[in-house]
Amino acid sequence: MTKRLDLYALTWRLPIILWQLVFFVGPVLFMVAISFFVVRNYRMQPAFDFVNWEKMLGRGYVWDSYWYTLFIASLSAAIAMLIAFPAAYALAFRASENLRRWAIFLLIIPFFTSYLVRTFSWYVILAETGVLNALLGYVGLGPYTMLNTHFGTVVGYLTLTLPLAVILQTVTMANIDRTLIEAARNLGCKPLATIWRVVIPLSKTGLIIAALFCFILSFGDFIAPFYLGGSQEPTLPILILDTTKSGQQWPRAAVVAIMMMLTLFAIAFTAIALAYRKPKGAR
Amino acid sequence: MTGNRALNIVLGLYVLLIFIFVFAPIVFSLVFSLNSQRFPTIPLGEFSTEWYEKILADPDIWRAALNSLIVSGCSAVLGTILGFATAYSDFRYSFRFKGPYLALILLPPTIPLIIMALAMLAWLSRLGLSGQLWSIIIAHSVLTAPFAMAIIRLRLQQMDPDLEAAAWNLGGSEWQAMRHVILPFCAPAIVSALCLTAAVSFDEFAVAWFVSGLNKTVPVAILEIVQGNIDPQVNAIGTFVFLTSMTLVILAQVFFISRQIRKTS
Numbered sequence: 269m270t271k272r273l274d275l276y277a278l279t280w281r282l283p284i285i286l287w288q289l290v291f292f293v294g295p296v297l298f299m300v301a302i303s304f305f306v307v308r309n310y311r312m313q314p315a316f317d318f319v320n321w322e323k324m325l326g327r328g329y330v331w332d333s334y335w336y337t338l339f340i341a342s343l344s345a346a347i348a349m350l351i352a353f354p355a356a357y358a359l360a361f362r363a364s365e366n367l368r369r370w371a372i373f374l375l376i377i378p379f380f381t382s383y384l385v386r387t388f389s390w391y392v393i394l395a396e397t398g399v400l401n402a403l404l405g406y407v408g409l410g411p412y413t414m415l416n417t418h419f420g421t422v423v424g425y426l427t428l429t430l431p432l433a434v435i436l437q438t439v440t441m442a443n444i445d446r447t448l449i450e451a452a453r454n455l456g457c458k459p460l461a462t463i464w465r466v467v468i469p470l471s472k473t474g475l476i477i478a479a480l481f482c483f484i485l486s487f488g489d490f491i492a493p494f495y496l497g498g499s500q501e502p503t504l505p506i507l508i509l510d511t512t513k514s515g516q517q518w519p520r521a522a523v524v525a526i527m528m529m530l531t532l533f534a535i536a537f538t539a540i541a542l543a544y545r546k547p548k549g550a551r
Numbered sequence: 552m553t554g555n556r557a558l559n560i561v562l563g564l565y566v567l568l569i570f571i572f573v574f575a576p577i578v579f580s581l582v583f584s585l586n587s588q589r590f591p592t593i594p595l596g597e598f599s600t601e602w603y604e605k606i607l608a609d610p611d612i613w614r615a616a617l618n619s620l621i622v623s624g625c626s627a628v629l630g631t632i633l634g635f636a637t638a639y640s641d642f643r644y645s646f647r648f649k650g651p652y653l654a655l656i657l658l659p660p661t662i663p664l665i666i667m668a669l670a671m672l673a674w675l676s677r678l679g680l681s682g683q684l685w686s687i688i689i690a691h692s693v694l695t696a697p698f699a700m701a702i703i704r705l706r707l708q709q710m711d712p713d714l715e716a717a718a719w720n721l722g723g724s725e726w727q728a729m730r731h732v733i734l735p736f737c738a739p740a741i742v743s744a745l746c747l748t749a750a751v752s753f754d755e756f757a758v759a760w761f762v763s764g765l766n767k768t769v770p771v772a773i774l775e776i777v778q779g780n781i782d783p784q785v786n787a788i789g790t791f792v793f794l795t796s797m798t799l800v801i802l803a804q805v806f807f808i809s810r811q812i813r814k815t816s
Contacts, residue, residue, distance in 0.1 A: 283636070299670040380751060389577070392781070395592075489663075505663065
Protein backbone atom coordinates (compact mmCIF):
# COMPACT_ATOMS: atom_id res chain seq x y z
CA MET A 269 0.00 0.00 0.00
CA THR A 270 1.42 3.35 -1.02
CA LYS A 271 1.41 6.37 1.25
CA ARG A 272 -0.49 8.29 -1.42
CA LEU A 273 -3.84 9.52 -0.29
CA ASP A 274 -6.37 7.00 -1.55
CA LEU A 275 -9.23 9.30 -2.52
CA TYR A 276 -11.55 6.46 -3.43
CA ALA A 277 -11.15 4.64 -0.13
CA LEU A 278 -11.55 7.87 1.85
CA THR A 279 -14.75 8.75 0.02
CA TRP A 280 -16.36 5.64 1.45
CA ARG A 281 -14.95 6.06 4.92
CA LEU A 282 -14.50 9.69 5.92
CA PRO A 283 -18.02 11.11 5.44
CA ILE A 284 -19.46 8.25 7.47
CA ILE A 285 -17.00 8.81 10.30
CA LEU A 286 -17.77 12.54 10.34
CA TRP A 287 -21.54 12.01 10.20
CA GLN A 288 -21.52 9.48 13.03
CA LEU A 289 -19.16 11.59 15.14
CA VAL A 290 -21.37 14.65 14.82
CA PHE A 291 -24.75 12.94 15.09
CA PHE A 292 -24.07 9.91 17.27
CA VAL A 293 -20.98 10.42 19.43
CA GLY A 294 -21.76 14.13 19.73
CA PRO A 295 -25.22 13.73 21.28
CA VAL A 296 -24.10 11.00 23.68
CA LEU A 297 -21.09 12.97 24.93
CA PHE A 298 -23.12 16.15 25.14
CA MET A 299 -25.66 14.34 27.27
CA VAL A 300 -22.89 13.43 29.71
CA ALA A 301 -21.79 17.08 29.67
CA ILE A 302 -25.23 18.53 30.40
CA SER A 303 -25.57 16.32 33.47
CA PHE A 304 -23.15 18.86 35.01
CA PHE A 305 -24.97 21.93 33.65
CA VAL A 306 -27.26 24.01 35.83
CA VAL A 307 -30.78 25.24 35.10
CA ARG A 308 -31.61 28.83 35.99
CA ASN A 309 -34.88 30.52 35.13
CA TYR A 310 -35.85 27.54 32.97
CA ARG A 311 -32.67 27.92 30.91
CA MET A 312 -29.80 25.52 30.82
CA GLN A 313 -26.40 27.09 31.46
CA PRO A 314 -22.99 25.51 30.93
CA ALA A 315 -21.31 24.71 34.25
CA PHE A 316 -19.41 21.99 36.02
CA ASP A 317 -21.60 21.35 38.99
CA PHE A 318 -22.52 18.11 40.72
CA VAL A 319 -25.86 19.47 41.87
CA ASN A 320 -27.92 17.33 39.49
CA TRP A 321 -26.09 14.19 40.52
CA GLU A 322 -26.55 14.98 44.19
CA LYS A 323 -30.22 15.81 43.69
CA MET A 324 -31.02 12.65 41.74
CA LEU A 325 -28.83 10.13 43.57
CA GLY A 326 -29.91 11.53 46.94
CA ARG A 327 -33.58 10.83 46.33
CA GLY A 328 -35.31 7.69 47.44
CA TYR A 329 -37.77 7.60 44.56
CA VAL A 330 -35.00 7.52 41.97
CA TRP A 331 -33.49 4.44 43.58
CA ASP A 332 -36.92 2.83 44.05
CA SER A 333 -37.48 3.36 40.38
CA TYR A 334 -34.00 2.01 39.58
CA TRP A 335 -34.49 -1.29 41.42
CA TYR A 336 -38.04 -1.66 40.17
CA THR A 337 -36.93 -1.21 36.54
CA LEU A 338 -34.11 -3.69 37.00
CA PHE A 339 -36.49 -6.18 38.59
CA ILE A 340 -39.36 -5.94 36.12
CA ALA A 341 -37.07 -5.94 33.06
CA SER A 342 -35.16 -9.01 34.32
CA LEU A 343 -38.39 -10.77 35.20
CA SER A 344 -39.89 -10.10 31.79
CA ALA A 345 -36.68 -11.19 30.01
CA ALA A 346 -36.75 -14.44 31.99
CA ILE A 347 -40.43 -15.00 31.19
CA ALA A 348 -39.85 -14.28 27.50
CA MET A 349 -36.99 -16.80 27.41
CA LEU A 350 -39.00 -19.49 29.23
CA ILE A 351 -42.12 -19.04 27.09
CA ALA A 352 -40.07 -18.95 23.90
CA PHE A 353 -38.06 -22.08 24.65
CA PRO A 354 -40.60 -24.85 23.91
CA ALA A 355 -41.69 -23.05 20.75
CA ALA A 356 -38.12 -22.55 19.59
CA TYR A 357 -37.35 -26.18 20.43
CA ALA A 358 -40.32 -27.32 18.35
CA LEU A 359 -39.37 -25.08 15.44
CA ALA A 360 -35.71 -26.10 15.57
CA PHE A 361 -36.08 -29.87 15.95
CA ARG A 362 -39.62 -30.90 15.06
CA ALA A 363 -40.55 -28.60 12.21
CA SER A 364 -39.51 -29.00 8.59
CA GLU A 365 -37.01 -26.53 7.22
CA ASN A 366 -39.73 -24.92 5.15
CA LEU A 367 -42.03 -24.46 8.13
CA ARG A 368 -39.21 -23.00 10.22
CA ARG A 369 -38.41 -20.51 7.47
CA TRP A 370 -42.02 -19.38 7.34
CA ALA A 371 -42.23 -19.06 11.10
CA ILE A 372 -39.16 -16.83 11.19
CA PHE A 373 -40.43 -14.86 8.20
CA LEU A 374 -43.68 -14.16 10.09
CA LEU A 375 -41.99 -13.38 13.39
CA ILE A 376 -39.80 -10.72 11.78
CA ILE A 377 -42.89 -8.75 10.72
CA PRO A 378 -44.07 -7.52 14.16
CA PHE A 379 -40.56 -6.40 14.95
CA PHE A 380 -40.90 -3.68 12.33
CA THR A 381 -44.56 -2.79 12.83
CA SER A 382 -45.82 -0.12 15.16
CA TYR A 383 -45.24 -1.12 18.76
CA LEU A 384 -47.31 1.87 19.82
CA VAL A 385 -50.47 0.70 18.04
CA ARG A 386 -49.98 -2.86 19.27
CA THR A 387 -49.75 -1.58 22.85
CA PHE A 388 -52.91 0.44 22.42
CA SER A 389 -54.59 -2.70 21.11
CA TRP A 390 -53.50 -4.58 24.25
CA TYR A 391 -54.94 -1.77 26.31
CA VAL A 392 -58.37 -2.44 24.82
CA ILE A 393 -57.98 -6.23 25.04
CA LEU A 394 -56.90 -6.24 28.69
CA ALA A 395 -59.32 -3.62 30.02
CA GLU A 396 -61.87 -4.39 32.73
CA THR A 397 -64.66 -4.63 30.14
CA GLY A 398 -62.29 -5.63 27.36
CA VAL A 399 -62.09 -8.61 25.05
CA LEU A 400 -60.16 -10.97 27.31
CA ASN A 401 -62.45 -10.43 30.30
CA ALA A 402 -65.50 -10.83 28.05
CA LEU A 403 -64.13 -14.16 26.79
CA LEU A 404 -63.30 -15.28 30.33
CA GLY A 405 -66.80 -14.25 31.36
CA TYR A 406 -68.27 -16.89 29.00
CA VAL A 407 -66.55 -19.62 31.00
CA GLY A 408 -67.55 -18.03 34.29
CA LEU A 409 -64.24 -16.42 35.23
CA GLY A 410 -63.22 -12.91 36.07
CA PRO A 411 -63.38 -10.09 35.48
CA TYR A 412 -59.74 -9.57 36.37
CA THR A 413 -57.89 -6.30 36.69
CA MET A 414 -55.04 -6.56 34.22
CA LEU A 415 -54.34 -2.95 33.31
CA ASN A 416 -52.25 -0.80 35.60
CA THR A 417 -50.61 -3.88 37.10
CA HIS A 418 -47.22 -5.58 36.76
CA PHE A 419 -49.01 -8.09 34.57
CA GLY A 420 -49.93 -5.34 32.12
CA THR A 421 -46.35 -4.08 32.00
CA VAL A 422 -45.00 -7.57 31.35
CA VAL A 423 -47.53 -8.23 28.57
CA GLY A 424 -46.33 -5.03 26.92
CA TYR A 425 -42.68 -6.02 27.26
CA LEU A 426 -43.44 -9.48 25.86
CA THR A 427 -45.09 -7.91 22.82
CA LEU A 428 -41.71 -6.37 22.14
CA THR A 429 -39.42 -9.25 23.11
CA LEU A 430 -41.19 -12.56 22.57
CA PRO A 431 -40.87 -12.67 18.75
CA LEU A 432 -37.19 -11.82 19.05
CA ALA A 433 -36.62 -14.45 21.74
CA VAL A 434 -38.27 -17.14 19.59
CA ILE A 435 -36.28 -16.14 16.49
CA LEU A 436 -32.91 -16.05 18.25
CA GLN A 437 -33.50 -19.28 20.15
CA THR A 438 -34.73 -21.10 17.06
CA VAL A 439 -31.76 -20.04 14.95
CA THR A 440 -29.36 -20.99 17.74
CA MET A 441 -30.82 -24.44 18.29
CA ALA A 442 -31.25 -25.16 14.59
CA ASN A 443 -27.50 -24.74 14.22
CA ILE A 444 -26.63 -27.43 16.79
CA ASP A 445 -24.90 -30.46 15.34
CA ARG A 446 -27.65 -33.13 15.22
CA THR A 447 -25.22 -36.02 15.58
CA LEU A 448 -24.38 -34.87 19.12
CA ILE A 449 -28.03 -35.12 20.12
CA GLU A 450 -28.42 -38.51 18.49
CA ALA A 451 -25.27 -39.67 20.27
CA ALA A 452 -26.74 -38.63 23.62
CA ARG A 453 -29.97 -40.46 22.83
CA ASN A 454 -28.13 -43.58 21.70
CA LEU A 455 -26.14 -43.56 24.92
CA GLY A 456 -29.42 -43.76 26.83
CA CYS A 457 -29.99 -40.12 27.73
CA LYS A 458 -33.69 -39.37 28.38
CA PRO A 459 -35.33 -36.63 26.22
CA LEU A 460 -35.58 -34.04 29.01
CA ALA A 461 -32.07 -34.81 30.18
CA THR A 462 -30.88 -34.39 26.59
CA ILE A 463 -32.37 -30.91 26.51
CA TRP A 464 -30.86 -30.01 29.86
CA ARG A 465 -27.42 -31.55 29.40
CA VAL A 466 -26.83 -31.34 25.65
CA VAL A 467 -29.10 -28.83 23.89
CA ILE A 468 -28.91 -26.01 26.43
CA PRO A 469 -25.14 -26.15 27.03
CA LEU A 470 -24.52 -26.26 23.26
CA SER A 471 -26.70 -23.22 22.63
CA LYS A 472 -25.54 -21.30 25.69
CA THR A 473 -24.01 -18.38 23.75
CA GLY A 474 -27.11 -17.78 21.66
CA LEU A 475 -29.43 -18.13 24.64
CA ILE A 476 -27.54 -15.60 26.74
CA ILE A 477 -27.40 -13.12 23.86
CA ALA A 478 -31.16 -13.56 23.32
CA ALA A 479 -31.85 -12.94 27.02
CA LEU A 480 -29.62 -9.88 26.91
CA PHE A 481 -31.57 -8.42 23.98
CA CYS A 482 -34.88 -9.07 25.77
CA PHE A 483 -33.54 -7.33 28.85
CA ILE A 484 -32.20 -4.29 26.96
CA LEU A 485 -35.49 -3.83 25.09
CA SER A 486 -37.61 -4.07 28.25
CA PHE A 487 -35.23 -1.94 30.31
CA GLY A 488 -35.43 0.96 27.86
CA ASP A 489 -39.13 0.85 26.97
CA PHE A 490 -41.46 3.50 28.35
CA ILE A 491 -44.65 2.61 26.49
CA ALA A 492 -45.56 -0.64 28.27
CA PRO A 493 -45.04 0.56 31.87
CA PHE A 494 -46.77 3.85 31.04
CA TYR A 495 -49.89 2.67 29.22
CA LEU A 496 -50.30 -0.90 30.46
CA GLY A 497 -48.60 -0.63 33.84
CA GLY A 498 -50.25 2.69 34.67
CA SER A 499 -46.85 4.11 35.71
CA GLN A 500 -47.82 3.82 39.37
CA GLU A 501 -44.28 2.65 39.88
CA PRO A 502 -42.45 4.73 37.31
CA THR A 503 -39.59 2.99 35.53
CA LEU A 504 -36.40 4.87 34.67
CA PRO A 505 -37.51 5.65 31.09
CA ILE A 506 -40.70 7.21 32.47
CA LEU A 507 -38.59 9.21 34.90
CA ILE A 508 -36.50 10.52 31.98
CA LEU A 509 -39.66 11.36 30.06
CA ASP A 510 -41.28 13.23 32.94
CA THR A 511 -38.13 15.09 33.88
CA THR A 512 -37.46 16.16 30.30
CA LYS A 513 -40.97 17.07 29.24
CA SER A 514 -42.09 18.89 32.36
CA GLY A 515 -39.92 21.64 33.76
CA GLN A 516 -37.08 21.55 31.24
CA GLN A 517 -34.88 19.67 33.70
CA TRP A 518 -32.73 18.10 30.98
CA PRO A 519 -29.62 17.86 33.20
CA ARG A 520 -31.46 15.70 35.74
CA ALA A 521 -32.91 13.54 33.00
CA ALA A 522 -29.37 13.13 31.70
CA VAL A 523 -28.28 11.82 35.11
CA VAL A 524 -30.95 9.11 34.94
CA ALA A 525 -30.00 8.31 31.34
CA ILE A 526 -26.34 7.88 32.31
CA MET A 527 -27.33 5.63 35.23
CA MET A 528 -29.24 3.50 32.73
CA MET A 529 -26.39 3.35 30.25
CA LEU A 530 -23.81 2.38 32.87
CA THR A 531 -26.12 -0.35 34.12
CA LEU A 532 -26.66 -1.63 30.60
CA PHE A 533 -22.91 -1.64 29.91
CA ALA A 534 -22.22 -3.60 33.08
CA ILE A 535 -24.93 -6.15 32.36
CA ALA A 536 -24.07 -6.49 28.66
CA PHE A 537 -20.39 -6.92 29.50
CA THR A 538 -21.10 -9.61 32.10
CA ALA A 539 -23.53 -11.40 29.80
CA ILE A 540 -21.11 -11.42 26.87
CA ALA A 541 -18.26 -12.64 29.09
CA LEU A 542 -20.52 -15.46 30.33
CA ALA A 543 -21.75 -16.25 26.85
CA TYR A 544 -18.30 -16.77 25.36
CA ARG A 545 -16.69 -18.40 28.40
CA LYS A 546 -15.53 -21.93 27.72
CA PRO A 547 -17.22 -24.48 29.98
CA LYS A 548 -15.05 -26.12 32.63
CA GLY A 549 -12.99 -29.00 31.30
CA ALA A 550 -13.38 -27.95 27.69
CA ARG A 551 -10.29 -27.59 25.58
CA MET B 552 -44.48 -43.82 17.95
CA THR B 553 -47.79 -42.42 19.18
CA GLY B 554 -46.16 -40.65 22.14
CA ASN B 555 -43.99 -38.74 19.76
CA ARG B 556 -46.93 -37.72 17.60
CA ALA B 557 -48.88 -36.53 20.63
CA LEU B 558 -45.90 -34.46 21.71
CA ASN B 559 -45.63 -32.96 18.24
CA ILE B 560 -49.29 -31.94 18.36
CA VAL B 561 -48.88 -30.36 21.80
CA LEU B 562 -45.79 -28.47 20.67
CA GLY B 563 -47.54 -27.40 17.49
CA LEU B 564 -50.46 -25.98 19.48
CA TYR B 565 -48.00 -24.23 21.75
CA VAL B 566 -46.31 -22.54 18.79
CA LEU B 567 -49.76 -21.55 17.55
CA LEU B 568 -50.51 -19.93 20.93
CA ILE B 569 -47.35 -17.86 20.67
CA PHE B 570 -48.34 -16.72 17.19
CA ILE B 571 -51.77 -15.79 18.52
CA PHE B 572 -50.16 -13.72 21.26
CA VAL B 573 -47.88 -12.00 18.75
CA PHE B 574 -50.53 -11.28 16.14
CA ALA B 575 -53.58 -10.73 18.37
CA PRO B 576 -52.94 -7.00 18.84
CA ILE B 577 -52.51 -6.52 15.09
CA VAL B 578 -55.68 -8.47 14.21
CA PHE B 579 -57.78 -6.84 16.94
CA SER B 580 -56.66 -3.40 15.90
CA LEU B 581 -57.94 -4.12 12.37
CA VAL B 582 -61.23 -5.53 13.69
CA PHE B 583 -61.84 -2.66 16.12
CA SER B 584 -61.17 -0.07 13.45
CA LEU B 585 -64.34 -1.28 11.69
CA ASN B 586 -66.41 -1.55 14.87
CA SER B 587 -68.94 1.07 15.94
CA GLN B 588 -68.28 0.82 19.70
CA ARG B 589 -66.56 3.66 21.44
CA PHE B 590 -64.96 1.17 23.81
CA PRO B 591 -64.58 -2.01 21.76
CA THR B 592 -65.25 -5.37 23.37
CA ILE B 593 -66.89 -8.71 22.67
CA PRO B 594 -69.63 -9.09 21.48
CA LEU B 595 -68.68 -6.67 18.74
CA GLY B 596 -70.86 -3.73 17.81
CA GLU B 597 -71.98 -2.98 14.31
CA PHE B 598 -69.81 -2.68 11.26
CA SER B 599 -68.88 0.95 10.81
CA THR B 600 -66.45 3.03 8.81
CA GLU B 601 -67.02 5.98 11.16
CA TRP B 602 -63.42 6.07 12.46
CA TYR B 603 -61.97 6.00 8.98
CA GLU B 604 -64.22 8.85 7.88
CA LYS B 605 -63.15 10.78 10.96
CA ILE B 606 -59.43 10.46 10.38
CA LEU B 607 -59.69 11.04 6.64
CA ALA B 608 -61.44 14.32 7.38
CA ASP B 609 -58.81 15.41 9.86
CA PRO B 610 -56.22 17.79 8.37
CA ASP B 611 -53.83 17.12 11.30
CA ILE B 612 -53.66 13.45 10.38
CA TRP B 613 -53.01 14.30 6.73
CA ARG B 614 -50.21 16.64 7.72
CA ALA B 615 -48.71 13.96 9.97
CA ALA B 616 -48.94 11.42 7.17
CA LEU B 617 -47.14 13.75 4.79
CA ASN B 618 -44.46 14.44 7.43
CA SER B 619 -44.02 10.71 8.01
CA LEU B 620 -43.68 10.11 4.29
CA ILE B 621 -40.96 12.74 3.97
CA VAL B 622 -39.15 11.63 7.11
CA SER B 623 -39.14 7.90 6.40
CA GLY B 624 -38.26 8.41 2.73
CA CYS B 625 -35.32 10.72 3.44
CA SER B 626 -34.01 8.76 6.41
CA ALA B 627 -34.21 5.54 4.42
CA VAL B 628 -32.05 7.04 1.66
CA LEU B 629 -29.55 8.55 4.11
CA GLY B 630 -29.43 5.46 6.32
CA THR B 631 -28.93 3.19 3.32
CA ILE B 632 -26.11 5.37 1.97
CA LEU B 633 -24.40 5.28 5.37
CA GLY B 634 -24.98 1.54 5.63
CA PHE B 635 -23.72 0.84 2.12
CA ALA B 636 -20.54 2.87 2.54
CA THR B 637 -19.74 1.11 5.80
CA ALA B 638 -20.52 -2.33 4.44
CA TYR B 639 -18.36 -1.69 1.36
CA SER B 640 -15.45 -0.31 3.43
CA ASP B 641 -15.64 -3.34 5.67
CA PHE B 642 -15.79 -5.72 2.70
CA ARG B 643 -13.03 -4.17 0.63
CA TYR B 644 -10.47 -2.77 3.06
CA SER B 645 -8.73 -3.68 6.21
CA PHE B 646 -7.38 -0.69 8.04
CA ARG B 647 -6.38 0.48 11.49
CA PHE B 648 -9.22 1.23 13.86
CA LYS B 649 -11.64 -0.75 11.76
CA GLY B 650 -13.27 -2.08 14.93
CA PRO B 651 -14.12 1.38 16.30
CA TYR B 652 -15.19 2.45 12.80
CA LEU B 653 -17.72 -0.39 12.62
CA ALA B 654 -18.82 0.20 16.22
CA LEU B 655 -19.52 3.82 15.31
CA ILE B 656 -22.24 2.74 12.91
CA LEU B 657 -23.48 -0.46 14.58
CA LEU B 658 -23.90 0.71 18.18
CA PRO B 659 -26.91 3.09 18.06
CA PRO B 660 -29.64 0.39 18.23
CA THR B 661 -28.18 -1.01 21.45
CA ILE B 662 -28.85 2.26 23.25
CA PRO B 663 -32.44 2.61 24.49
CA LEU B 664 -34.44 4.99 22.30
CA ILE B 665 -35.51 7.16 25.21
CA ILE B 666 -31.84 7.90 25.93
CA MET B 667 -31.09 8.60 22.26
CA ALA B 668 -34.14 10.86 22.26
CA LEU B 669 -32.88 12.93 25.18
CA ALA B 670 -29.33 13.08 23.81
CA MET B 671 -30.53 14.07 20.32
CA LEU B 672 -32.89 16.70 21.70
CA ALA B 673 -30.19 18.33 23.83
CA TRP B 674 -27.51 18.18 21.12
CA LEU B 675 -29.64 19.20 18.14
CA SER B 676 -31.16 22.13 19.99
CA ARG B 677 -27.64 23.16 20.99
CA LEU B 678 -26.71 23.15 17.28
CA GLY B 679 -29.91 24.99 16.46
CA LEU B 680 -31.19 22.02 14.47
CA SER B 681 -34.12 20.88 16.60
CA GLY B 682 -37.81 21.28 15.99
CA GLN B 683 -37.66 20.68 12.27
CA LEU B 684 -38.47 17.75 10.05
CA TRP B 685 -34.86 17.24 9.15
CA SER B 686 -33.96 16.98 12.85
CA ILE B 687 -35.92 13.73 12.81
CA ILE B 688 -34.32 12.74 9.50
CA ILE B 689 -30.81 13.23 10.87
CA ALA B 690 -31.58 11.26 14.02
CA HIS B 691 -33.29 8.47 12.09
CA SER B 692 -30.41 8.13 9.63
CA VAL B 693 -28.17 7.24 12.58
CA LEU B 694 -30.76 4.83 14.02
CA THR B 695 -31.50 3.02 10.76
CA ALA B 696 -28.04 2.78 9.17
CA PRO B 697 -27.05 -0.43 11.05
CA PHE B 698 -29.98 -2.33 9.54
CA ALA B 699 -28.93 -1.28 6.04
CA MET B 700 -25.31 -2.11 6.81
CA ALA B 701 -26.20 -5.63 8.00
CA ILE B 702 -28.26 -6.47 4.92
CA ILE B 703 -25.82 -5.06 2.37
CA ARG B 704 -22.84 -6.65 4.12
CA LEU B 705 -24.54 -10.05 3.85
CA ARG B 706 -24.97 -9.54 0.14
CA LEU B 707 -21.36 -8.45 -0.38
CA GLN B 708 -20.33 -11.61 1.44
CA GLN B 709 -21.73 -13.59 -1.48
CA MET B 710 -19.67 -11.69 -4.03
CA ASP B 711 -16.40 -13.02 -5.35
CA PRO B 712 -13.83 -10.34 -4.41
CA ASP B 713 -11.99 -11.11 -7.67
CA LEU B 714 -14.96 -9.75 -9.61
CA GLU B 715 -14.01 -6.19 -8.74
CA ALA B 716 -10.35 -6.82 -9.51
CA ALA B 717 -11.34 -8.29 -12.88
CA ALA B 718 -13.16 -5.08 -13.74
CA TRP B 719 -10.00 -3.08 -12.97
CA ASN B 720 -7.89 -5.42 -15.09
CA LEU B 721 -10.24 -4.86 -17.97
CA GLY B 722 -9.42 -1.18 -17.73
CA GLY B 723 -12.21 0.10 -15.53
CA SER B 724 -11.48 2.68 -12.89
CA GLU B 725 -12.48 2.03 -9.29
CA TRP B 726 -15.53 4.22 -9.77
CA GLN B 727 -16.54 2.39 -12.93
CA ALA B 728 -16.15 -0.94 -11.16
CA MET B 729 -18.39 0.38 -8.40
CA ARG B 730 -21.01 1.51 -10.90
CA HIS B 731 -21.00 -1.50 -13.19
CA VAL B 732 -20.07 -4.36 -10.86
CA ILE B 733 -20.66 -3.68 -7.17
CA LEU B 734 -23.85 -1.62 -7.33
CA PRO B 735 -25.72 -3.96 -9.70
CA PHE B 736 -24.67 -6.92 -7.58
CA CYS B 737 -25.94 -5.24 -4.42
CA ALA B 738 -29.14 -3.90 -5.97
CA PRO B 739 -31.57 -6.36 -4.32
CA ALA B 740 -29.96 -5.79 -0.93
CA ILE B 741 -30.09 -2.04 -1.42
CA VAL B 742 -33.81 -2.11 -2.24
CA SER B 743 -34.40 -4.37 0.74
CA ALA B 744 -32.37 -2.03 2.98
CA LEU B 745 -34.38 0.97 1.75
CA CYS B 746 -37.64 -0.76 2.65
CA LEU B 747 -36.47 -1.89 6.07
CA THR B 748 -34.94 1.43 7.09
CA ALA B 749 -38.10 3.20 5.90
CA ALA B 750 -40.18 0.84 8.06
CA VAL B 751 -38.00 1.46 11.13
CA SER B 752 -38.15 5.22 10.65
CA PHE B 753 -41.89 5.14 9.94
CA ASP B 754 -42.65 3.46 13.29
CA GLU B 755 -40.14 5.24 15.50
CA PHE B 756 -41.83 7.55 18.00
CA ALA B 757 -39.53 8.30 20.96
CA VAL B 758 -36.82 10.24 19.15
CA ALA B 759 -39.33 11.73 16.70
CA TRP B 760 -41.49 12.93 19.59
CA PHE B 761 -38.57 14.60 21.40
CA VAL B 762 -36.93 16.38 18.47
CA SER B 763 -39.89 17.10 16.20
CA GLY B 764 -41.26 20.21 17.89
CA LEU B 765 -44.54 20.98 16.15
CA ASN B 766 -43.85 18.80 13.12
CA LYS B 767 -45.65 15.65 14.18
CA THR B 768 -45.15 12.36 12.39
CA VAL B 769 -47.90 9.72 12.46
CA PRO B 770 -46.61 7.79 15.52
CA VAL B 771 -46.21 11.06 17.44
CA ALA B 772 -49.78 12.03 16.52
CA ILE B 773 -50.96 8.63 17.80
CA LEU B 774 -49.00 9.10 21.01
CA GLU B 775 -50.72 12.40 21.61
CA ILE B 776 -54.20 11.04 20.91
CA VAL B 777 -53.62 8.04 23.17
CA GLN B 778 -52.46 10.26 26.02
CA GLY B 779 -55.90 11.85 26.19
CA ASN B 780 -58.20 8.86 26.36
CA ILE B 781 -59.52 5.82 24.55
CA ASP B 782 -60.23 6.85 21.01
CA PRO B 783 -60.95 4.18 18.39
CA GLN B 784 -59.58 6.56 15.75
CA VAL B 785 -56.21 5.17 16.77
CA ASN B 786 -57.26 1.75 15.44
CA ALA B 787 -58.13 3.28 12.08
CA ILE B 788 -54.80 5.11 11.92
CA GLY B 789 -53.18 1.90 13.16
CA THR B 790 -54.58 0.00 10.20
CA PHE B 791 -52.84 2.35 7.77
CA VAL B 792 -49.66 2.23 9.84
CA PHE B 793 -49.67 -1.57 9.91
CA LEU B 794 -50.41 -1.86 6.22
CA THR B 795 -47.58 0.52 5.38
CA SER B 796 -44.93 -1.05 7.58
CA MET B 797 -45.99 -4.60 6.79
CA THR B 798 -45.81 -3.87 3.08
CA LEU B 799 -42.31 -2.47 3.55
CA VAL B 800 -41.11 -5.38 5.68
CA ILE B 801 -42.61 -8.00 3.39
CA LEU B 802 -41.09 -6.28 0.35
CA ALA B 803 -37.73 -6.23 2.12
CA GLN B 804 -38.05 -9.92 2.88
CA VAL B 805 -39.18 -10.88 -0.58
CA PHE B 806 -36.33 -8.94 -2.18
CA PHE B 807 -33.61 -10.27 -0.03
CA ILE B 808 -33.99 -11.63 3.48
CA SER B 809 -36.04 -14.73 2.69
CA ARG B 810 -33.53 -15.72 0.00
CA GLN B 811 -30.86 -15.19 2.59
CA ILE B 812 -32.54 -17.45 5.15
CA ARG B 813 -33.03 -20.12 2.50
CA LYS B 814 -29.35 -20.04 1.67
CA THR B 815 -28.04 -20.22 5.20
CA SER B 816 -30.41 -22.75 6.71
